[in-house]
Amino acid sequence: MSAHHPIMLCQPDAHKSCSACCGLYNWVDHSRSALTAIVDAQTELFFALTTYDNLDNYRNQRNRKINNTKLFETIYNCEFVGYIDSEHKKVGCMLHPAVTGNPELRNHCFYGSKVCNEHFCPGFSCLTTPEQRAVVATVHDWYLYGLVITDIDLVKEFFKNVENTIGESIKVSRLDTPKIHAALTDFFTLKEHWKFQAKENRLGKYYFSKAEYNIARIEYTQKWGIPPSPFDKILISLESDFATKEELEEAETIIQDKITAFIDAYNRQV
Ligand code: SF4
Ligand code: SF4
Numbered sequence: 001m002s003a004h005h006p007i008m009l010c011q012p013d014a015h016k017s018c019s020a021c022c023g024l025y026n027w028v029d030h031s032r033s034a035l036t037a038i039v040d041a042q043t044e045l046f047f048a049l050t051t052y053d054n055l056d057n058y059r060n061q062r063n064r065k066i067n068n069t070k071l072f073e074t075i076y077n078c079e080f081v082g083y084i085d086s087e088h089k090k091v092g093c094m095l096h097p098a099v100t101g102n103p104e105l106r107n108h109c110f111y112g113s114k115v116c117n118e119h120f121c122p123g124f125s126c127l128t129t130p131e132q133r134a135v136v137a138t139v140h141d142w143y144l145y146g147l148v149i150t151d152i153d154l155v156k157e158f159f160k161n162v163e164n165t166i167g168e169s170i171k172v173s174r175l176d177t178p179k180i181h182a183a184l185t186d187f188f189t190l191k192e193h194w195k196f197q198a199k200e201n202r203l204g205k206y207y208f209s210k211a212e213y214n215i216a217r218i219e220y221t222q223k224w225g226i227p228p229s230p231f232d233k234i235l236i237s238l239e240s241d242f243a244t245k246e247e248l249e250e251a252e253t254i255i256q257d258k259i260t261a262f263i264d265a266y267n268r269q270v
Pocket of ligand 2: 078094096111116
């Protein structure tokens, strides 16, 4: 933690953590079960090592165990992501000096120790402290947490819609109630369970095609002759793909209901 980063988003508490920038989600199948299988395998292999002298051997064994395909070829999927706690609630760097006692071992990864040590993702700079606190307080497991804390549009657009409706900035002192936490958990859970999620090659607002990636778009005017949804950024973050205008309208209703539930709980604090 530092004055610039009062909340350590990578490892915020004992219940979850994030390894998104280590390539954890960069798999074609990045479902919870698929990533759990990868982290399980990497953890088991790594902590069976009796020495760190032959990490290439570890890497080869790990590659043979993984039955998945990279989503975007040029993003590195670090083989050293594993569980760093005995309860397997926290994913993190198995080469970290706190785990190995050796500050140089991260030079065995593609990025090297310096980059691994000094990287702070946009969640640190783009999310406000209340937004960071809201995610940390209401997302309770590593899989969903890593998806949400790195999805700047999802988090910011939720609070922007709330603040536009209530006509003022959110007061962080009013966020700490069970009903507000439940409303936020309910909204953030959409990130994992979204009825209109595109089937292929998406990760948040990005879609991938061979060695290229682009920001996804919903063609409102072209498909249905309507202007963009007020929830456009949220819908794109959720990887939405709509076959009909009715599906879009249903999605908008779901999101509006979550925002309204939050505002109702928030207003009860006055
Ligand atoms: S993506 Fe951000 S929060 Fe997650 S581990 Fe990397 S720097 Fe930390
Ligand atoms: S070595 Fe670097 S990229 Fe790999 S898990 Fe550790 S911090 Fe992430």
